[in-house]
Amino acid sequence: MIVLPTGRLDAPSSEELKADMERLIGEGWRKIVANLEGVDYISSSGLRVMLSALKKLRSLGGDLKLASLRPYVRETFEIAGFTQLFKIYDGEEEAADDFRRGG
């Protein structure tokens, strides 16, 4: 499953993303790629949603992989120390391929 949030992931829009992620996990999706190519800003609220989804998916034997981060968004993940927690790929294809290989 690929999720494609766009625009600003600030406090209000992160609430929507949180609901989407919870719904997907509730529907049984375990291998999720977040393609962030359309995200120009992610705040701590957005990072919290990503972290919660990552923890939940890993605990269920799945994963949340990130793809196509813009430079400032990547920098935000770095400052938060999140680049050590997530698997980050240049594009969604690479992330999806890694899932297919069992990664």
Add this chain to the structure above:
Amino acid sequence: MMASFTMRAIASPESLAEISRFILEAVRGSDLDEREAFHLMMAADEACTNIIKYGRSGDIEIKCDVEDGKVEVEIVDDGVPFDPLKAPPPDIDGPLEERKVGGLGIYFIRALTDYLRYERRGGKNVLTMTVIHSSGADPADRCRHLNGRSGA
């Protein structure tokens, strides 16, 4: 170059995008480069998010002062007294199981600004954040701000 811009917004989540636009607009033409402007916008967004979520303030007033080599943003709210500089830092090195989901906003404000000051003024919270253009800063000014931070 000196210029001053102000805006007032209702302390509600819907105002955050407008506040960010205001900051980016105000710093256009300042000495900050695009990345520094982004950092300032982000720090202001995190500060205003905290006010909206926890502060129970009616309005937020934002003043943006463009000065030589730097931009200072002052954020004023009349909510519950809160000094973000006293908040404990989050764990950003530990393994996934130990990571907490809170505390990151204030950490970002600290990480993305060169100088931060909090004061209680006339029954209001006043948070002042400064981003200095890295190659445009007067070294003496930078020393002063470092001294200011260590004393904060």
